[in-house]
Amino acid sequence: MSTINSVDSAMILAVVDSRDFRRLFIERLGWHNPDHPPLSFDLDSGGAYTFTQVAGYKGLRIWTCPVVPDRRTQRALDALLGQYSTERLVIFADDVRQEWRWPRKTQTGGINAKLMVHPHTRGVHNQSLVTRLAAITIDFDDDVSLVDLLDRMRDAFNAEAETASVQAARLMGRLYTELELSAVPSDAATLLLARLLFLAFADDSDMWVGQPELFKTHLQEHTTDATLHTDLVALFDVLSTDERSRDLPSGSPLTVFRYVNGGLFRDPLTLPRLTSGFRKALLDACTFDWSLISPAVFGSMFQTVKDKAARREGGEHYTTEENILKTIGPLFLDELHDRLDAAWDDRSQLTRLHNDLGRLRVMDPACGCGNFLIVAYRELRALELEVLKRRRQLDLAAGARTKQHLMQGVFEVQSDIKVRLDHFYGIEIDPWPARIAQTALLLVDHLANQQLAEEFGVAPDRLPIRISPAIHLRNALQIDWQTVVPASPDVVIVGNPPFSGDRLATPDQKEDLRRAWDRTTLKHLDYVTGWYAKALAYYGTTPGKWAFVSTNSVAQGEQVAELWGPILLAGWRVRFAHRSFEWLTESSGERAAVHVSIVGFDRARTPAPQLWTYAPGGKAPSQVTRVRHINPYLLDAPTVLVHTHEQPISDLPEVMMGNMPRSKSLVVTAAQYDEVAADPVAARYLRRYLGTEELLSGVERWCLWLVGVPQVEIAASPVLSERVEGSRAERLLSRAESTRKMASTPHLFAQRTQPAGPVLVIPGVSSERRHFLAVGHFDGDVVTSNLVFCAADPDSYGFGILSSSMFMDWMCGVGGRLKSDPRFSKTFNYNAFPLPKAGSGPRAEIVDAALAVQRTRAEFPDSPLESLYNPARMPAALLQMHGELDDAVDALFEVTDRSRIGRQRLLLSRYADMRGSIL
Template structure:
């Protein structure tokens, strides 16, 4: 079977042969249907079917309004259907889809086909629904295959659209068009390109025709200026002849074509690319393409500097579905057979207002608007169907029912607001929303045969160009209980923030600002100030740092004090963006409201944040995104539990590397007996985990005469002195007076526990180990005297790493040990002498299990998927002892342990009222 064979059958309207003989569908099982609509009779013939999905053919193409009415009537007895309206030269295929508007625009739902067209996407759609003759495919799988084909087409279109916009922008740069004018020009052209392909005016392709027939490379700049002036002028005020090339262009208004635009002469390539862009079908692009176009005109370095990350549609829906969409959908389902409740839901949709105060190119607003219009369309459609049921009971002809619901639309663009710091994405956001509004109206025309005419533009979104941390949100949109805020603010942390961004943060937070706040926290504070005593709801995509580590309590305390609760959260996951070379970051999505229902939902990701999440409904979500009450943990100078001894950092050399010896250097000093007296084994984090050998010069106290007698020591100490003297830090310069000593000496005189600063996210246990006092511990580790191994037992337990996972800061997704935060706050209960001895014995057994595998590093021993069985058993025995101390003999999951730990912490810190 060739593609031409399929299209030949389509052209000849031999649909029965096409579907039954070529695509493997079944024979028809229904007689012809005849309908009288507006004094005309229309006949539909079933040509094929498959498991209740029937394909009907009408050998004429009535107006869209009539088509929709016919489709509705057919649908009363044919829930899944494909209706083909055809004439000699044209066909319109109504696909059997009930997906939201978000899945495709109107042109995908009603596919127009011109007889003889061999560039069509129709063959892909036909292959999507092709069946093997012995295949018993479930209907739902068949429909999913069709949706996949549609999505693929839209994604391909997005890539092509982004490429074309990038070329146009590059040509403008080469012509020295300034950024403001380039931004405005491309936004205007985008609107025209889209309008040409999306039936925004008649005839279709009007702008392309104007470019080809009435412009030249030499005059394009003046030709476009003339066109833009016409688009900004009402028809009754225009002064041009009826045969002017401008005569058919409609008045656009809305401000898009109002500003003065200094267009300079373009290169011939600009016109060629613009015509190429006209040949592309802009009506099939997905909303995410606008973000892609934004990316094509900005470098990776510029994105990194601004902290910008371009959100995929999947991540947008993770944010807005649990914030409001799921609730609206649930209400729609519950009100399905109740017109009064449907009307109330519709009115509630009309009252809500939506704001993205870091809107970028508007993707959050675009997707939200699209989904809300889809819900509204279902409400209108269901009310119409209920009206038809009432009409049947009253013997009213269905064809007499009015389908004009354009006056009933309550979700409108003027309910959507944004703030964006850069002009280009702000313009794209405005344009994107106008275009998606047109797609939504097209879908309404498919369903009802009529749709509102949005030209000239009178209803538009409000996108403010400015710094959201400077702007007065109240002046943009007055606060109320009906305002919903969401978005993806910049992610920059303390080390990557610019000076101006730090000033922005100080301006917002004032005295309440933590020195460890990320830039994104400015949007949290602005939201708190904006809502005040109002309820509303809000959610942001944020770096996972806002619910990890020491800044968490400082950020969440004012949120909780203001009466907000965590409505839902996506725990840490790996960020994916639409941007080429986008930053690899781990993020969380957190939504807030002041309600008591619904129960909070918590999504947890496996595989380092890359896997599919699991979601659970929980009584509450803590600031650390664990199930439980809003307990806050704050760092301490001393351990909360009296059974824990204080930890310190290991000794810091501050030597420029001159105190350290690798194997070759160590071998070279074997004959220097004086030097050998001062060389010790050294343990940093890498040496601890990977069992590598390293030495250091250790002489906290020394005899100067001995140093002078060792050329090796003399050279090393001299190099350290020079390094410290040349430092720009005054404190380091002072250390040059004692060049034989480490810069900071903290070596204990007894056996100690070395605690690495980081541990991999996937480790089942925190890996610390004990050393004798003659092994020097570096500052990449913390250390604590542990003469008997008791603390090794505590830190090696599942309870301790569960505490780290719950509250600790992270490097990407790796767990970070903090002596003041994760260790000093560990809510370890008191222990009896007998319990202490049991833990010491269990720790000794743990060491024995490690030593039973000589030559294998701790990193390999603690491979998350390949730990030796005897080592696992040693840990299990230790866990049972530790968990008994917390009052539970068996804790099966990390979440179980974290619940017990937070309760213990709350009791020890006087936060029992939160439990």
Template sequence: ACGCGNFLVVAYRELRELELQIMERLQDLTGGQTVLLDSGAGLRVSLSQFHGIEIEEWPAKIAETALFIADHQANRRMMETVGIAPDRLPLKTGAKIVRDNALGIDWSWVLQPSDNAIIVGNPPFIGLSLRSVEQTNDLKNVWGKDYHGSLDFVSGWYKKAADFIGSTQARAAFVSTSSICQGEQVAPLWGPLLNSGIRIDFAHQTFAWTSEATGKAAVHVVIVGFSRMGKTKPVLYCYEDIKGDPISMPVKSISPYLLEGPPLVVEPRSKPLSSSITEVRYGNKPTDGGHLIIEVEDHAEFMADESAAKYVRPFVGARELLHDTPRWCLWLVDLDPADYKASKLLQDRIEGVRRFRSESKAASTRDAAATARIFRQVAQPENDYLCIPQHVSERRTVFPAKRLSSAVIASNANFIADDPDGLLFSVISSSAFLAWQAAVGGKIKSDLRFSKQGVWNTFPLPLLSEMHRTQLIAAGQEIQVARAKYPNRSLAELYEPNAMPLDLIKAHSVLDRVMDAALFGRKKASDNITRLGLLFELYESMTTKKG
């Protein structure tokens, strides 16, 4: 998918410039004598070494022409610098730009695989919901039995490149959407590649890339370079500011999550890996067309209706949980027929739900019109519970969950869990869990996305001793005490990184010491990078035993 050849043009230009610098230096060393690097054309770098595949005819033609222009410009500079340049007229040799579907063509027909082959590109970023039927079929054909519906379109180029590399020492690198190294895509993409012997040679962690196209849309991308068994010394490029410059860091190995770590993937699980924690589940899903939800402007009207007011409950999505935004819902699981008959408000809202569900294209939703008074999916606990937002800002230094009364209804924008003693609250409030979440969880742009199967169920918490369990619960209770001192602050305000109350910071520090001891024993984990390395070791150990 070489498009108009931007990557090829830049690569050709830079290689010619390097070659010219060598010629200049040799000229200096020989007292001004022009030294040709090749006894024939005088150059080692030629257009015939450059190849591309592009599905559209016009961009393919532009790529060919752009490379001729780049060659002409390089030759002019060579003449100005060393006094000699090749004569290209008439044009006989050019780059090989093949007009074809890059996911359908055999790449070895374009270029024979060899140890010297280098593949670069910026393949298209197209998620599942935006792909055409033809594109999905292309991806299925490329991946075969390993196809997974979550894979981004760009993943097809990774598989094609790995197949092209084969047993050679060829290398590849792609600019890609960040999602291929986050969340549920990691296992289906990197699992087969790692199993085939592919290793990551270098990687740029997520950064903001602004296109030069009209509109200058900024996207969050990564760059991943890989080869067979990773023969080069790995280098990781980290970004303190995703809009800033990277910091290079030599590492022992790079994990598919683009962190220093072993080449392993975290496989989603239907049950928690740890026997010390219990399951989480989705919150309550209305599927109601908004008719069971009471916004601020309607609240007074419902509270003035004696029959309807009985069923008004606080309702929290992720935003309401984090920012204490007021919102309510009608919770009509135990609706009294007498109240229904007495309230026009209840009748109208229930009829609105029935009508909305009846008109749905989904058969299961149409069936739910028969129980229009209740949420489409009901998961509300009978006792106090832990509420976990699905999405939180990447700026958070703590994953901000909250214990709620059973009278507060949590929407499906949250996860919920029975947590009678507060252990789960302590686990999710620890720095170790946040490090795990940030590494293996998915993201919306750069915001953290909690998941049940990919994050919670894979968290490698060993079997807790009674002492560690008691200490964790007690540490979590101290966090609750510290929070309670600031009743007018929302979770978002309490956990503003630059304005956290000092006593809350201290309470979390105590929790982290207890959690680190429970996880790692005497091994020290002074920061999240160290914690992650130890967590991956634990994960590998625990999954090997269970396997």
């Protein structure tokens, strides 16, 4: 996208002011010459209007009109122009004023109406107009599509809204700071700010109907620093009271305010005296144009109110609009847009689509600040508006509507609105985000009505509020969702439930989880899976669609079988999935980074599932493909559930956790080595000590391995005596009774699993960027720590299998992860590895290749494993030896497709064959 510097900006605005739009678009912005003759329209009530095309690009035409009529006339003319030019930018411009009506097709359907109708005054610097023109500048060697061009416009509008959002967040933070100085309790502060946000938004979005800046004027003229707290409470009381029931003195300045209803101003609020700084901050906030802000960001602004520790304890995360669209798009919204495209020239199909929009219900059972509901409502109202506009165009083409009808606005659009706020439902356990959700949905409804008015000249008057979303202040895992909205094929469930892991869940959360699953014992399930259980119970045998943003663990490791078994048995399929990606919340302060997956379900056979995959780390742009099937591990592979196994299902050696010292005194650091080695007795029992860091980074550490050493020999060594006594003292001070008992044998490691002879050493976590698992193979003179796994491996066969692409692909396909890095599990991805039984010949080939890998490693003595296995620096010779090892292992498996997904499909099929079942 092009940029425009300050000099160019001034020159471009000079051309805009001169109304030489042909020069602007063709010479400055790189558009093409016009391809359509002028058009004239004669409106019965307003005379003739002529439009001249000044430029175009791939079907999008720029039209100018030399006068600036009122907005109602503009709408009528734009509708008539639409019969000849579907994609258009219309500029009404006289000597002083201009109004730019930007393209409105579905690519920009969710954009604020104020951003779509853009006023400009001659001689006034208009940076937002310059920014938009920069977005649609086409360089000489550019060949952008029309869709890309519209996307550029949308991005420019979004950038304006985002800039405004940053300013709004600062204003909100300043207000809250002043409330803290006034000692206003947190709950009262959030309620107060929600109300003030509503009022400021009403000022800027014509909610008061012909009384702009009503609240701001009241603040300036009828409040003081000393009385603001009581003045606001009095105003809130009036706003919550029907005009017919008010008891106000004659001449009260409060009589001009309309009855709001909707519950926002109903609850009593007691405020202490507020600081003078608060009133100043509030007046400053009222000078800001709040109508430019997407209500979807209101929750993000209010996160500054809630305590960070409480937010972590609750497991809450707040979803960005981008990730919301990743969820609702493939779940239902994209299909509705496809139906609109298919019905574009068929009025009966458009009517059917419109009726289906009216039947749709959306529920978020962990709604937080309502972001999912807000974006879903905004997008569905935008889609409905496209349907209404297209029906109007078809009516005009058929002669069913006249120019006079357009001016009078007789198109009964108000009664034709079928997407309603009371079709949107939320469940939220915390009062303050529930309050924000309710408020923000009311505001996004008003914005949608403003867009409607821009197109048709009419929109519903929502005051007093009679239709509102149903936000239930309850624990979603403790209520029957049928009481929120009865299940039907028209109900869509979306959300971003709390992420607390199995080990981090509180006792209350674990009890909620057991209740949701109706089980007394749960092995591995994270707290988020309670929402999956409730969705299964809610729908029963009813068709439906549902999708959750969850930690990537829902499709990895041990919990998959426990979670997905009931889902599959209930007849659900994966409609779409985003594999693991890094997801940044909009929380204040440090942005929370979580690795998540998004999974959507239905019981249909079409459309074909969509699968999004991400580059290592989950930060790079995704790739989406239509696939035949998506299994519980979010792979286009057979549906197989891998279970934990206490013993290997193949002839691999048994793996054990390394040795646990439970005493710092038995471990020797590099700084301590010389002192210990100087003792001739202690030196005999020094062993290399390997944990993950020592294995991968080459850090050196030792331990005292005193198995079988007589006590008299220990007593003869000052170093051993001191360290063994230190071990005894450490263990006696432990809170764990089991550790205190080990004080009777202070010279021994608490847990000893060291195999005799050569040992295979396996790190607990690998990097997803590595092509191979960086395992180690050592003679029997090393001791492994409890931070790695180990196994007896006399001939390096185990080393060869675990060093192969086959095993790495298995880990990455079904195993658990730490963030996005594959995690080794003894009972899961190791014991469940479906390794065929090797005859003497294939085994010898794998052993020979494994030894070749070890010899090649030895050629780089100064390079630790983490360096050798860094994909960017892996030596060519080592990569070649791994390729030969892969050949040998793949031959054992009889591999035909050596891609990662090919191997994963084969492994899952072999696992099913070995276990005799897929579920």
